[in-house]
Amino acid sequence: MGETDDGGKPKRIVFVTVGTTCFDALVRVVDNQEVKEELSRKGYTHLLIQMGRGSYIPTKSGGGQDGSLAVDYFTFSSSIADHLRSASLVVSHAGSGSIFETLQLGKPLIVVVNEDLMDNHQSELAEELAERKHLLCARPQTLYQTITDMNLESLLPYPPADATPVTKLINSFLGFPPD
Template sequence: MASKHVFATVGTTKFDLFISSLSSQKILNILYSQGYRTLTLQIGNGTVEPPTGEVEGIQVDYFRFKDSLAQDMQAADLVMSHAGAGSCLEALEAGKPLIVVINEDLMDNHQMELASRLHQDGHILYTICDELHKTLENMDLRSLKPLPPAQPHTFARFLDALFGFET
């Protein structure tokens, strides 16, 4: 089995529970058992800094911010992300399997709605930190559907028709 890579991102936020969960012995052991050998974490403004180097058989490294996460997303076999719209769409547009981890401390925002809809449409798996191990143990990434490509011309035609412009 070829070794696989996980990329995890919290975007510009602080989501320490996610970072500490991902770098726990339990989660690393599950990832290792599924053939993952490298884990890169983008930790944003968090205060938790994961251990680096080889941990439980997985090479772990992290960074806080970059101008673009596109290269990290492309290199990943699995992306795990907070439920920020930008991070989710970037992973899906890159065609990567995505597990969204909901920050329960932010339940008054859009995160649960976005994750729930993307899951209902078959594009992602989602969970909370306390259930991440179960999601990883039971995941079937082959069941995920790619996000259809954006169709900006359709939207432009809709606007033209709405405002009475002929196309």
């Protein structure tokens, strides 16, 4: 993890992902100067935005000696796993795949709920995991305050799943003897 930016500071990346959706409200809010300045104050050096099908184009920046964030973006990637692994903080839409992939990697996560979606199962999942202290949950309009107030040390690791009960049930159903 000894990678540094040009200023010699450790490289700390905030990776933002909207998955395959269009979530311009999230892309727009992380592109907001106030949010970028707060991330920089928190010690982050780079902001990488996966913008999906969105039409809002964030402002690219190379970062600067003034401590401003380097900002880059892309639409899609065959796998976001490498981006998640290199991130110091992940800001994600509320898709269950993105949430659980990030939690399994043990990365701090802020889930931003897309209130424009019709059903609410994504917000229910995000809110339940936030209540259990595995992640932070925000809306586009509350993201800045969530970043300002965040205490990543208060987050609890997400426990790895134990497939043993399911395996036993399947083995029993198939007629295999119990272990």
